[in-house]
Amino acid sequence: MGRLAVGLIGAGKHGRRYTHHIRADVPELALAALCRRDAVRGREQARALGCRFHDDWAALIADPAVEAVIAVVPPTLHPALAAAVAAARKPLLIEKPLAPTAAAAREMVRVLGAAGVPVLMAHTLRWNTVVRAIRERLPSLGPLRALYLNQRFEPSSLAWLDDPRTAGGGIILHTGVHSFDLVRWLTGHEVARVWCRVACADTSRTEDNFVAVLELEGSDALVAVNGSRSTAGRSGLIDVAAAGGQLVGDHALGFAYGVLGLERTPLPLTEPVPTVREALRAFARLVLNGDPPPVTLEDGARAVLIAEACRRAAASHSAVSLEPAT
Template identity: 70%
Template sequence: MRRVAVGVIGAGKHGQRYLAHLREVPELAAAAVSRRDATRGREDAARLGCRFHADWRSLVADPAVEAVVAVVPPALHPAVTDAVAAARKPLLIEKPLATTGAAAAGIVRVLRAAAVPCLMAHTLRWNAVVRAIRTHLPAIGTLRAVVLNQRFEPSPLAWLDDPSMSGGGILLHTGVHCFDLVRLLTGCEVTDVFCRTARVRTVRTEDNFAAVLRLAGSDTVVAVSGCRATRGRSG
């Protein structure tokens, strides 16, 4: 079986999950890793038996890398996608896509022009429970209400509370998973949103929210909420 050689840009807390998954999926192989902490990056590469690149641009250009996973702050996404598009390599990129709507639209234009396959990391779509619910929904009956909630411990990452780097708080970084599930499970697009946000532990971005959504052509009641100021995580 041929394995796709993957390069991972960003190997911090979340990036480590991707490195672990590369060892679990038989169709994939770790080809290279890049991270700011060169010492730990070399340790990661040695553990995986792959190359280390101190500069992520050299990872993208590496002929041994066939596809790229980007696990970096969204402020870096435009530069990463420009390089990946120029190299004509498939890309898996973390959400949010960018820090602003204009920057996100620019990324989409670049990737479409290069005809580069790109997947946003809406990982809950592939969750076994979610897939089972979607499969059996027709037999269960008409979907009348969707109520989704997520709770997380406060993040130690300072850049998450810097809008210039993160683009926003919990809405963009974890709330998007729930919004994506609403579209996936209902098959409808959102037309109207009422949302309240608050800051519990953060200073510059929201870490607490509740939203009510109206769907196009549907009477399904939808409520989504999340908080990143709890003792643990659920949802």
């Protein structure tokens, strides 16, 4: 494998995880440049990392020293950034949520698809060891009856998350997409229809709590997803009921059990892995080896479509149907 020179747009809370893992764990990637709005802190960061700095993301994408782009910025920037990446014909690793709206996500799929550039969608929970253990065990339990997912956190310190002009939406878009993607990945079914309720506890302009009921295409399984960013605890529950038994795990707390009758048996779990590191390794394999992306742009767009349907369902107090996946 050769070495790929990457440019990172966004060096905030999550972007710094990317700079750390590129340097510490993924020798196939070299950080050629980084971009953020704060030029003083950005130059300092770039100096410490030994890379170039751009205070304009378009300049980073155009930089000939940058062979591939990694985007870890608020999603309202994604559509313009994707168009520039497509025009420059550079591979892209992009954080969730793919886009602020379903229409913008569809357009990104079209533009990046037409350019034929390799793209990896960073739905990072796909690399979580608890999620993987449950997905592996699920088929042995026969028909699925019910799936319940939650993701809960403390209130966020990021002010932009409650500004719809920057965030594009609330917790349904920002955290919900993780769970919507897992519903599709764990069950193998598309979402056909949704119902949803929301609440604002610590936010004022966007919701920070939601619960949604999801109807699947081609499955009678009952699916519910809950997200909260207004609790002092953290969790990522996956609760599965199937004809042949149950699975209960938590991808934030790091446990997973099989349940038969009243007996609870731990599922074998591999060591927890940093999911950003795994996404970066998958990106290196995609670009340098031509491996297929484990999470596609279309997966990202589908999660945004489900999020948008939930937002509309909550606003209209009624069920919202999704267009069938093609």
